[in-house]
Amino acid sequence: MYLLLCMLALTDIGMSNCVVPKTLCIFSLHFKGITVDGCLSQMFFIHAVTIMQSAVLLTMAFDHYVAICDPLRYATILTNTRIAKLGLVGLLRAVLLVLPLPLLLRRMPFCTNRVILHTYCEHFAVVKISCGDTTVNWMYSLVIAFVIIRLDLTLIFLSYGLIIRAVLRISSKKAYQKTFNTCTAHICVMLLYYIPNLFSTLTHRFGQGIAAHVHILLTSLYLLVPPMLNPIIYGVRTKELHDKVGKYTCRM
Template sequence: MSAFNLTPSVPLTFILNGIPGLEAAHIWISIPFSTFYVISLLANFMVLFVVAKEETLHKPMYLLLCMLALTEIGTITCIVPKALCIFWFGFKGITMDGCLTQMFFLYLSDATHSAILVTMAFDRYVAICNPLRYDTILTNARIAKLGLVGLIRAVLLVLPVPLLLRRLPFCTNPLILHTFCEHMTVVKISCGDTRVNEIYTLVIIFMTIGLDLTLIGLTYVLIIRAVLRLSSKKAHQKALNTCIAHISVVLMSYTPFLYSILTHRSGQGIPAHVHFLLANLRLFVPPILNPIIYGVKTKELRDKVGKYICRM
């Protein structure tokens, strides 16, 4: 048995299998992968470019949109280039350090993204419940500080994940049935005791998804209470319309992630390629649709984007 165990003198290399059961179709699957990646980059870089160029958009809401775009670019860039190397060239190997680095930056982007959604909910709360003081409460400097706090929280929560994984023993050349180093997928192929890793995974889920969803929910309770106090239905509709884009982004960001977690832990009868599709759904959908949603629902941004597109 010792021949199959990892020793300190042997550098560990994981094998990323790709999509379990669909290996023969990797070339075809790479087409939507690369297409979605390019669309995501173009859409999010367009938001960053337009907001940077237009001084009229140098406002807290658009600064938050830029933060959101940066996290989404980071999320897909952590995953897609390596996945395309697997699909196109069969480069399935990834070192232990490479795997842990990919995992760290992926979950760092996820946790920061979640914190930004909470800040955006607070932005909508102030805009609806205290509009006269909006400019004094939410300045660009304050938004930047809130974004930094979210980033620091993400680093502190995510950093133990690769450190805890590094202490685990792995069999030689362990096979990961995925296109990227998903935490629980890597934990399951360990030869050692993974209870600490599994418990800490629950801690992270509670401290990010659980806490952030609770804060967003409480914020919208306060928003709805304030809206119901308005006298006219037209005022109700105008106030709620300002929240539609954010609510849509929240649903698209959290629903696939929560469903993926539930099926990963309890869906033993679900085929492996379904787990894969769910995991990638949560990675691809928000970066593609979020810029479109805010572009459609935010007239000021829509007009500026249209202006630059017409110039091309």
């Protein structure tokens, strides 16, 4: 569990570091310029970390399934080595899937007006300022978004379906409460991740009627709010983390 929380924390830190420094430069120092290579690099890391976070949430769903449905074999199934391998697979998947995005854009001609209507280099926003044929870019990015989200969500729903079936076979009220306490934090984090992700993807492609400032605000919050709330959610729901934070807070 703590290795998975560590992975989730690393993705949150990575996401914040990809977005916040440049955003602060824009609003505080009014430094709005960025090189093409810098923009493509930021785009790569943002989308790679996003896909990696989806893989971590899927792994956490599998962790909950094993903990609830097969607790006696938990220590033998989810060893530290296996969790590390799952994390490595998620990282490789993210890198291999996202790498074509900046490579395809690097070969595209850009228009004279190179103004991105965002506080960061989001793929769809960069594609919109290209003067070439962007059909391949649109299709590939949409396929990645929906395939990854649909695949991961399907497996997560399958895990929770098996968990619900196992819990319904138990008549103990204590078992219901324990299962609820185990899964609540994960469900909250998933809602914070997947719902804004789907909304951002759909509005980029089909939300031409949405005002630009509303779109910019919502997509910025999508990348900044989950990394801020995830530690709070798990800090409140995980007793050990709650006790440690309370202990160090009292010392201060």
